[in-house]
Amino acid sequence: MGAPGRAEAAYSACRVIESRPVGAYRLVSFIAREMAAGARPGQFLMVRRSGPALDPLLPRPMSIHDVESDLVKVLIDPVGKGTLNLAAAGVGDQFNVLGPLGNGFNLEGDGPALLAGGGIGAAPLAYLARQLMDRGREVTCLLGFRSRAQAIAAELFRGVDVHVSTEDGSVGRQGLVSELLSGCIAGLGPGARQAELFACGPDAMLRAVSATALECGVRSQVSVDTHMACGVGACQGCVVETVQGYRRACSEGPVFAAADLKW
Numbered sequence: 001m002g003a004p005g006r007a008e009a010a011y012s013a014c015r016v017i018e019s020r021p022v023g024a025y026r027l028v029s030f031i032a033r034e035m036a037a038g039a040r041p042g043q044f045l046m047v048r049r050s051g052p053a054l055d056p057l058l059p060r061p062m063s064i065h066d067v068e069s070d071l072v073k074v075l076i077d078p079v080g081k082g083t084l085n086l087a088a089a090g091v092g093d094q095f096n097v098l099g100p101l102g103n104g105f106n107l108e109g110d111g112p113a114l115l116a117g118g119g120i121g122a123a124p125l126a127y128l129a130r131q132l133m134d135r136g137r138e139v140t141c142l143l144g145f146r147s148r149a150q151a152i153a154a155e156l157f158r159g160v161d162v163h164v165s166t167e168d169g170s171v172g173r174q175g176l177v178s179e180l181l182s183g184c185i186a187g188l189g190p191g192a193r194q195a196e197l198f199a200c201g202p203d204a205m206l207r208a209v210s211a212t213a214l215e216c217g218v219r220s221q222v223s224v225d226t227h228m229a230c231g232v233g234a235c236q237g238c239v240v241e242t243v244q245g246y247r248r249a250c251s252e253g254p255v256f257a258a259a260d261l262k263w
């Protein structure tokens, strides 16, 4: 992981100030004034347990779910060691946190914004939705989950026009988020060409929604999900292929124009 000293030096000790279940996921808030002040939607944190026990050895990338005053919030799916460690943390526990990292979404357009999230890929879309609405954008949020336990996360999108699909049909429409997107774009009629898609989720879902958007002439920004070791552009472990060559998802992404990605 080249240049570890540089990355190590930038980690800050942050305390957990809130931790609560949101269905199958967990919402964890850190008190981190400077990170909160600088965070943009689509950026992420590298999070590692503090203390001498380096297990897991590598920090874990986590999308910024929301920012509120001095708090930076992450929504996690506790499935691996890093996320299970954080999910088990209590209020007052300390973690080493680096961020905000990455480029984040580009918020400059002015047409209708269609936000599509698959599973825990919904995490960064709450902050994005709020920031876009603050800029006067019309926002529609489409969230696809496996089942009810995950779909409870839709409750975190208060004040946003949210449509949910689940694979088992337990909440919302049965099916995939790409199907929700097709209907939503059709509903926009000729206005669809001014729309813009912002998506985050697993690769297959990103490919499906960006293909749907492309067919309808809708521009897309997608936040890719890759393995990250350093999070700061040093290890080359997160590269994705684009029409401009290989790019590091951590430092030159994780958000890319879908049209630039070589899937």
Ligand code: FES
Pocket: 227, 228, 229, 230, 231, 232, 233, 234, 235, 236, 237, 238, 239, 248, 249, 250, 251
């Ligand atoms: S995670 Fe190391 S270069 Fe991206």
